[in-house]
Amino acid sequence: MKQAHPITAAALLALSPLVQAMDKHEPAFSRVIVDEFETRDADEGTVAAWEAAAWYGGDLNKLYLSTEGERLMDNGGETEGFETRLAWNRAFAPFWDWQLGARRDWQPDDPNRDWASFGVQGLAPYLFESEATLFVGEEGLTNLRLEAEYEILFTQKLILVPAVEANFYGKEDEELGIGEGLTDIEAGLRLRYEIRREFAPYIGVNWERRFGDTAAKTRGAGDDVSETTLVAGVRLWF
Amino acid sequence: MTSSAVIGRRRFVQGLALGAGALGIGGFGLSPARLLADQGQTGAPILSGNTFNLAIGGADVNITGKKRPGMLVNGSLPAPTLRWREGDTVTLNVTNYLPATSSIHWHGLLLPFQMDGVPGLSFDGIPPGETFTYRFPIKQNGTYWYHSHSGFQEQSGVYGAIVIDPRDAEPEPVDRDYVMVLSDWSDEKPEQIYATLKKLSHYYNFNERTIFDTLRDFREKGVAQTLKDRHMWNTMRMSQSDLADVTGYTYTYLLNGRSPNANWTGLFRPGERVKLRFVNASAMTFFDIRIPGLDMTVVALDGQPVKPVRFHECRLGVAETIDVIVTPEKKQAFTVFAQSIDRSGFARGTLTPDPAMNAAVPAMDPPPLLGHTEMGMGGMAGMNHGDMEGMNHGAMDHGKMDPGKMNHDAMKGMQHDGDHKVPFAFVADNPDLAPRSSAVQHLDSEHGPGVDMRAMAPAAMLDDPGIGLRGRDWKVLTYADMETAGGPPDSLTPDREIVLHLTGNMSRYMWSFNGIKFADSVPLELYHGERARITLVNDTMMTHPIHLHGLWSDLELGDGRLLRKHTITVKPGEKLSYLVRADATGRWAYHCHLLYHMEAGMFREVRVVDNATAKEARS
Numbered sequence: 001m002k003q004a005h006p007i008t009a010a011a012l013l014a015l016s017p018l019v020q021a022m023d024k025h026e027p028a029f030s031r032v033i034v035d036e037f038e039t040r041d042a043d044e045g046t047v048a049a050w051e052a053a054a055w056y057g058g059d060l061n062k063l064y065l066s067t068e069g070e071r072l073m074d075n076g077g078e079t080e081g082f083e084t085r086l087a088w089n090r091a092f093a094p095f096w097d098w099q100l101g102a103r104r105d106w107q108p109d110d111p112n113r114d115w116a117s118f119g120v121q122g123l124a125p126y127l128f129e130s131e132a133t134l135f136v137g138e139e140g141l142t143n144l145r146l147e148a149e150y151e152i153l154f155t156q157k158l159i160l161v162p163a164v165e166a167n168f169y170g171k172e173d174e175e176l177g178i179g180e181g182l183t184d185i186e187a188g189l190r191l192r193y194e195i196r197r198e199f200a201p202y203i204g205v206n207w208e209r210r211f212g213d214t215a216a217k218t219r220g221a222g223d224d225v226s227e228t229t230l231v232a233g234v235r236l237w238f
Numbered sequence: 239m240t241s242s243a244v245i246g247r248r249r250f251v252q253g254l255a256l257g258a259g260a261l262g263i264g265g266f267g268l269s270p271a272r273l274l275a276d277q278g279q280t281g282a283p284i285l286s287g288n289t290f291n292l293a294i295g296g297a298d299v300n301i302t303g304k305k306r307p308g309m310l311v312n313g314s315l316p317a318p319t320l321r322w323r324e325g326d327t328v329t330l331n332v333t334n335y336l337p338a339t340s341s342i343h344w345h346g347l348l349l350p351f352q353m354d355g356v357p358g359l360s361f362d363g364i365p366p367g368e369t370f371t372y373r374f375p376i377k378q379n380g381t382y383w384y385h386s387h388s389g390f391q392e393q394s395g396v397y398g399a400i401v402i403d404p405r406d407a408e409p410e411p412v413d414r415d416y417v418m419v420l421s422d423w424s425d426e427k428p429e430q431i432y433a434t435l436k437k438l439s440h441y442y443n444f445n446e447r448t449i450f451d452t453l454r455d456f457r458e459k460g461v462a463q464t465l466k467d468r469h470m471w472n473t474m475r476m477s478q479s480d481l482a483d484v485t486g487y488t489y490t491y492l493l494n495g496r497s498p499n500a501n502w503t504g505l506f507r508p509g510e511r512v513k514l515r516f517v518n519a520s521a522m523t524f525f526d527i528r529i530p531g532l533d534m535t536v537v538a539l540d541g542q543p544v545k546p547v548r549f550h551e552c553r554l555g556v557a558e559t560i561d562v563i564v565t566p567e568k569k570q571a572f573t574v575f576a577q578s579i580d581r582s583g584f585a586r587g588t589l590t591p592d593p594a595m596n597a598a599v600p601a602m603d604p605p606p607l608l609g610h611t612e613m614g615m616g617g618m619a620g621m622n623h624g625d626m627e628g629m630n631h632g633a634m635d636h637g638k639m640d641p642g643k644m645n646h647d648a649m650k651g652m653q654h655d656g657d658h659k660v661p662f663a664f665v666a667d668n669p670d671l672a673p674r675s676s677a678v679q680h681l682d683s684e685h686g687p688g689v690d691m692r693a694m695a696p697a698a699m700l701d702d703p704g705i706g707l708r709g710r711d712w713k714v715l716t717y718a719d720m721e722t723a724g725g726p727p728d729s730l731t732p733d734r735e736i737v738l739h740l741t742g743n744m745s746r747y748m749w750s751f752n753g754i755k756f757a758d759s760v761p762l763e764l765y766h767g768e769r770a771r772i773t774l775v776n777d778t779m780m781t782h783p784i785h786l787h788g789l790w791s792d793l794e795l796g797d798g799r800l801l802r803k804h805t806i807t808v809k810p811g812e813k814l815s816y817l818v819r820a821d822a823t824g825r826w827a828y829h830c831h832l833l834y835h836m837e838a839g840m841f842r843e844v845r846v847v848d849n850a851t852a853k854e855a856r857s
Contacts, residue, residue, distance in 0.1 A: 026757055031437045059436075059748050059755075060687060091687035094743055095475055123745065126472040153448040197441050237437075 030056040031237060036068075036190075038233025040206060043224065045074030049206075049231075050082075055089065062089040064099065069106075081107045087117060096122035103135055110176055113137055127151070142170030157194040161204075163187065172213060177221060179213020192235055200235045282314050282398055282419070282495065286321035288328055292342070294364075294386070294396055295335035299423070301490050301497050306425045309336060309386070309394040315495040316419045316519060317384070317398025324379040324405040330372040332364060336391070339363040342372070343387040343787070343827075344400065345557060346541050346804035349374040351824025354787055356387045359825040359843060363388060379404040380541025381515040381559045382804075383419070390428030393521040393833055397421060401515065402541070409723075410537045410546075412563060413510035420527075420554070420576055420585050422489040422520040423497075431484055432834050439747045442487045445479040445580065445605045470613070474691060476779060478607045479580075480744060481705065483780075483834060484522045486583025491523065493574065493587040501596070502587035508569050512589065513537075515561050518554045521833035524579035524781060524807075525554050526707060529572050529589070530600055534562040536715060540803040543723040550712035553579070553704050555783035555807035557831040564589070571597040579706060579781065581605040606706035612779050614693020614811035660771065663734040669752050670762055670842065676737045677773060684753040684777065690743040692777045696813035700795060704781065704809050717793060717801055726800040728792055728819050732771035736762070740776045740784070740808060740830070740840070748838055749778075749830065755839025762828065762842050764820035765849035773815040776808045782835065783807045786844065787826040792817040805831055820846045 036051040053066035069082020087101025099119035106112055119133030128148050135143040149163040164187045172180045190204030209226040210218050218225050292311050299308035299315060311317030322328055334340040341363050343355035353374045357363030364370040379402040386396035399417045424431060434441050455464040471478050496502040506512050514534075518525055528534075528551035535546050538561035546563075554560055554576075566572060571590035578584065581602045588596055665671040669683040680692045701718035702708070742749040751759070764770050772791075774784060784791075785805040793801040793816045806816060823846045830840035 026755075029433050029436045059746055091746065094687055094690040095745065096687075123475050125475065127475055153446055154450070155448055156444040156446060197438065 026058045033237035038231045040229040040231050042229050048073050060091040064089050144168040159192050161190045177217040182211045183214040184210045198237050204231045206231050282316045282319050284319045288326055290330045292332045294340050301423045309391050309396050315395045319399045319417050322376050322402045324376050327375045331369050333369040334364040337366050341388045342384050344384050346382040348377050356827045380538050381561050382541050383517045393428035397519040399517050412513040414512045416504045416514050418514050418516045419494050420518050420525050421492045422523045423492050424488045426488050435747045439745050442485040481580035491583050491585035493585040498586040504589050512564050517559045518556050525576040527576045529574050532564045532572050537561050542802040544720045545723050547719045549715040552715035557783050557785055557805040571595040573597040573599050577602050612810035614696050660732050660735050663736050681752055688743050688748040689741045689753045693811050696775045699812040720801050721799045722802040727802050729769050733768045735771045737773045740782050742778045749835040749840040756841035761845045764846045766823050768820050770818045771815055774808050775813045779810045781809050783831040785831045786828045788822045789818050
């Protein structure tokens with residue numbers, strides 16, 4: 001069974017430098033995902049809302065760019081405000097990533113706000129997509145945001161997604177009418193049908209409510225503290 | 239003709255017309271069965287002799303009704319079957335007409351490592367437009383195969399069978415001899431499949447558990463029991479239906495290049511002994527093969543003769559080959575049925591005494607669900623397999639499970655535990671050469687973002703037919719049933735031991751050995767002439783076919799029995815070991831043969847070096 005070839009270890013080590021180890025560089029991938037792109041029948045008229053992200057990178061390190069916001073579509077249209085985030089994502093555990101980045105809130109009628117962000121995101125036990133991010137802004141402003149999402153499969157393609165987001169502020173932001181403590185909770189229930197994995201129209205309901213000082217300030221300004229809207233939209237990625 | 243080579247037409251060699259004509263869906267005047275009856279062998283042309291000219295080129299392939307770009311050898315899918323004779327020296331002029339570097343690896347062949355065809359290890363690869371001449375002596379016989387070892391070219395069609403006739407008389411003479419190449423074809427580009435898996439690893443799994451499955455379990459098992467059963471899966475964040483990363487959603491499964499509709503057909507006369515040489519040339523698919531109504535007798539595995547065993551069904555891992563003999567007595571047709579491990583599709587063909595006769599195609603089984611065995615909970619292999627599929631998951635109290643104790647209990651069943659005479663190939667700064675404790679514990683390198691689970695009590699499972707095949711009413715072949723003909727082909731005693739854990743993170747689609755991807759690894763060194771024992775521990779929920787180039791892997795079956803192979807399938811939760819005679823100096827590839835796992839990093843370079851030189855280099 002033994003066979004010897006006239007190749008010594010020395011010859012091996014002297015191999016042409018062209019003979020490199022098999023392709024050892026890690027390729028980068030990218031994904032763009034528009035999680036929500038929808039219209040809402042709000043009290044003030046039809047509102048377009050979006051939540052989208054894109055990432056680029058390898059298995060452990062990714063660059064994230066994300067945006068979410070709302071725009072009133074009636075009366076010529078008016079963007080109510082949106083935020084953009086840029087973050088470096090680093091895997092630290094099988095299901096969890098650190099996130100380090102920055103966020104800007106763009107507000108046509110109010111001053112913009114800039115934040116540094118420190119977050120953790122991943123898949124919690126029982127398959128909850130979870131995210132907790134601390135934003136540290138100018139003048140000692142802090143915002144803690146907690147998000148969770150779950151998928152309930154009716155069939156392989158018909159999927160119900162309950163999602164919830166809560167915001168807390170470390171101190172009040174007087175200019176923007178945001179109080180200290182729990183400021184708002186947004187909860188959604190969206191039923192999507194994946195025509196393909198990448199393309200799924202959905203309908204659902206979205207509920208938002210302000211709390212505490214924030215709610216008081218909102219009431220003071222003559223606005224509603226709670227709003228429930230029907231939504232219809234499309235989720236897509238590539 | 240549904241396929242044509244875009245370039246390199248003049249390089250075509252004999253048999254092309256039939257090979258290309260056999261592609262795609264039949265119905266071009268000649269029935270596929272008639273075509274094959276005339277040709278007498280497989281969907282691919284057969285080339286024999288000492289010198290071969292092979293051209294790898296782009297071609298349109300129509301499997302599903304759509305023309306899609308493929309990569310073919312001499313314009314045929316599968317590539318031509320190469321018929322060699324033991325003792326000859328073959329010369330293969332391989333010309334690359336692709337716009338990218340290409341290569342051909344001769345899978346399972348013993349040859350000088352420069353002829354092994356792995357770019358970066360054996361040679362630089364074959365640049366576009368150039369010809370590389372492989373030349374090596376044939377030192378073995380049996381059924382093998384060849385495929386590109388560059389990028390994802392294998393998935394696009396660069397694969398074919400090799401049949402080596404023995405120098406002396408055929409030990410199992412037959413009346414007919416068919417090559418049965420199983421493969422998986424996708425209209426998607428393989429780069430796209432890989433990128434999709436990296437973005438959404440369960441993309442191709444359309445068998446996830448739904449709310450209705452849960453409600454049915456509530457009714458049948460009770461709410462408390464169901465929640466208990468699901469608890470572990472939910473805390474592990476894993477899918478119980480994750481049997482295949484890439485499925486029939488994108489794949490069409492082929493037998494000799496033909497879809498199930500195109501129905502590859504082989505003829506026989508009743509009473510004839512027919513040899514079927516199955517080659518699993520797919521990129522990602524384990525096939526469960528059976529021929530309803532016919533007993534099969536295995537005579538060779540991975541090209542190497544085994545003591546004959548009669549059976550009805552076997553699971554053929556990616557890159558494995560199995561030679562079986564059937565003797566159909568009646569004048570009736572039989573269906574060769576090969577369903578994918580996840581039951582998302584099947585390849586199929588017909589053996590018939592008359593091209594006009596067909597047999598019924600069996601229904602696929604319901605897709606199996608992963609269980610505690612696959613989780614590496616241990617102790618299952620010795621259980622009554624008949625109970626396994628429907629086993630009451632709640633019967634085990636996971637809360638009381640003591641990992642240390644479990645390990646200990648499961649290890650008692652292992653063949654080699656306590657074999658402390660054999661030294662470990664330990665190198666302090668190389669996690670791949672870990673100390674003896676790595677046989678029963680997990681390494682530090684296994685605790686990171688790239689590893690989503692570790693088997694608590696990996697067990698000996700050689701006699702376990704595997705998920706979805708337990709509790710059959712018929713005989714399912716396992717490794718434990720077989721043994722290399724003529725007794726152990728080499729020593730049973732190793733000089734050194736190595737333990738490697740098969741690891742991965744399904745949701746991130748990362749795959750590795752010992753939690754370390756190829757990109758971050760150093761070569762594994764074996765000393766020329768030594769007998770090394772490699773123990774593999776499967777810490778993932780998937781079945782992996784592990785292939786060592788250039789050297790035999792002699793699977794240790796216990797009781798002094800060995801099973802000589804080139805590719806060894808390791809089931810989830812399984813621990814097995816094999817002996818390797820490092821008798822060929824050089825740089826060899828060692829990897830999981832699931833194409834996308836290999837690409838993701840479940841790969842090592844194995845260097846067989848002269849011991850004295852190695853010591854010198856280290857000092």
